[in-house]
Amino acid sequence: MSIADKYEVVIGLEVHAQLSTASKLFCGDSAAFGGEANTHISAITMGHPGTLPKTNRKAVEYAIKMGLACNCEIVQNNYFARKNYFYPDLPKGYQTSQHTTPICKGGYVTITTSEGTRAIQLNRIHLEEDAGKSIHDIDDANTCIDLNRAGVALIEIVTEPCLRSSEEAYQYVTELRRLVQWIDVCDGNMEEGSLRCDANVSIRLKGATELGTKVEVKNLNSIRNIKKAIDLEVDRMIGIVENGGTIIQQTRSYDADNDTTFSMRDKEEANDYRYFACPDLAPFHLNNEFINGIKQALPALPQQLAKTYQADYGLSAYDAAQLCDDKTTSDYFFATATHTKQYKAIVNWITGPIRQYLNDSGTSLASLALAPATLAALIALIEEGKVNFSVASSKIFPVLLKENKQPLQVAEALNLLQVSDSNELEAWVNEAIGKMPDKVTEYKKGKKGLIGLFVGEVKKISKGKADPKVVTALLQEKLDR
Structure with missing residues (x-):
């Protein structure tokens, strides 16, 4: 048995998802990404004395939407708290968050790994505002602060310490990213910081029940980096223990350039934040009618749809998974399936010529010029033996992307119809x-x-x-x- 096999890894993840609201969580300032530094701000974002925040209703709806998608209990009586912790890029001197009453409790997200399928248990989903951005590479002598992001609406999705490998963490964040995009509460863009992950990692001897000392690796901004950072941290911690050392509870960061983690500070406990109810924001109650309205508007979710594809459309598990990659792909399939029953052919076109075109052109399926009815007509030409797939994909398909014509028109104009004489x-x-x-x-x-x-x-x-x-x-x- 190797040294690593002596230990069990225990991981809890905290994922921050920036909600796709037009304005910030407590004021009307723009929540758009980018823009000239410090232009999406006002007296409320700046926390000036005498200003009063107001809760963004759409952000509350989005948080509930995510909670329902994750099988959570929706907490009906809510309030916001002040988290007193010095953020150099939050001018108020505190962060407005939820503490005692997260808007969503419990729940789970189902993942599939090489070990099989299991439900990853959630502790909570709560609302909070984002901090601004400290920029260290513009001025040699000073740190620059951009407050455009300060006050932007976030949900924090917190798991129980129930993940047991970096692979599970990888699959969990992959599924979570698909989910926030699917229900349209967050664009999931990790490069722009719309989705960020903190990983709490600890180790213990196999068979032990008590949790080991945890280390938090902050602000992991890609799913691949989450897996790498966890693996590195586990190796580091096992090395410390095996050499007779003691693991210190601390906050660390991952350096993607040289594949290392490094210490940022010793970790604060929750009581160091001195939470108390925010006096400027009234508590809010979510009635059953409001929650049920959001629930009824929720689209069918990927794992549910995968079963539908197999049961009702006769597709394989692999094809079903391909269609469930994102909601735009799924919607396009369903739209095309209203015009033809050649369901396997639709999948072949979406995952073949269409996907290749989108990759080559750097465009998205949402902007594809080929209407679902036109694709169905092209499939019909092949099924009727009027053209073969090779001709359809290499000669007719490119024309249809540029011109609003029917496939038969194009085939006739280019003299492509197959001869059966x-x-x-x-x-x-x-x-x-x-x-x-x-x-x-x-x-x-x-x-x-x-x-x-x-x-x-x-x-x-x-x-x-x-x-x-x-x-x-x-x-x-x-x-x-």
């Missing part, structure tokens, strides 16, 4: 056979795989217009004589 096909087949007498001899001696070579030659002679099914049958009839 037996006389014309037979002439092409005879020509192909006549060109390769040596291959004919080999075929007759048992090399039946050469049929593909003859079909390809007919395709070349006919400029792609020969129906391959009919051609194959004709070739076999002639060559098997």
Whole structure:
């Protein structure tokens, strides 16, 4: 048994998701990303004396929406608290958050790893405001502060210490990112900081029940980095224990440039924050009608839809998973499926030519010029034997992306319709056979795989217009004589 196998890893994750509200959590200042520094601010963002915040109703709706998607209990009586901790980039000197009454309690998120499927238990989801941004690389002598982000609405999604590997953490954040994007509460853009993760990591001997001393790795801004940082921290902690040292509870950061974690400060306990109810914000009550309205408007979720795809559309688990990558893909499939029952063909187009085009062009499915009804008509052309998939994808599809035409129009204009006339096909087949007498001899001696070579030659002679099914049958009839 290796040294690492002696230990069990215990991980709890705190994921901050920036809500996709137009304005900040407690004022009307813009919550848009970017902009010239310190332009999305007002006296309320700056925390000037005499200013009064007001809770953003849409942010509350989004928090409830996420809680319902994560199977949480929605807490009906809520209030905000002041978290007294010095943030150099929060001018009020405290952060407005929730402490005793998180808006969502409990819940779980289901993940699948190489070890199987399990539910990751949540402790809470609560609302809070974001801090601003400290910038250290503009001025050699000073730290610059941009307060555009200060006050932006966040939800913090906190798990129980129930994850047992970096792989589980990776899959959990992947699923969480898909979920916030699916229900449209957060854009999930980790590069812009819309989704950030803190990982609480500890180790203990296998079989032990008491939790070990935890270390928090802050502000992990990519799913890959979350996995790397946890693995590095686990190795570091095992090394300390194995060498007789003591793990210190502290806050650390991950340096992606050299794959290391480094200490930032000793970790504060919750009581160091001196929470108390915010006197400027009235408590708020969520009635059943308000919660049920949000619940009814919630879209079908990915894992639920994956089962629907398999049961109602006859798709494989793999194809179902491909369609559930994001809601735009799922919606496009359903829209196309109202025009054709060739469900597998829809998946093949979405995951094949369409995805390749989107990757090559750097565009999204939401901006695709190909309407679902047009894709269905293109699939029908193939099913009716009027064109083959190769011609449809390489010659008709590119035209449809640029011009508002029907696939049949394009096929006719480009003279691409397949020929099924037996006389014309037979002439092409005879020509192909006549060109390769040596291959004919080999075929007759048992090399039946050469049929593909003859079909390809007919395709070349006919400029792609020969129906391959009919051609194959004709070739076999002639060559098997």
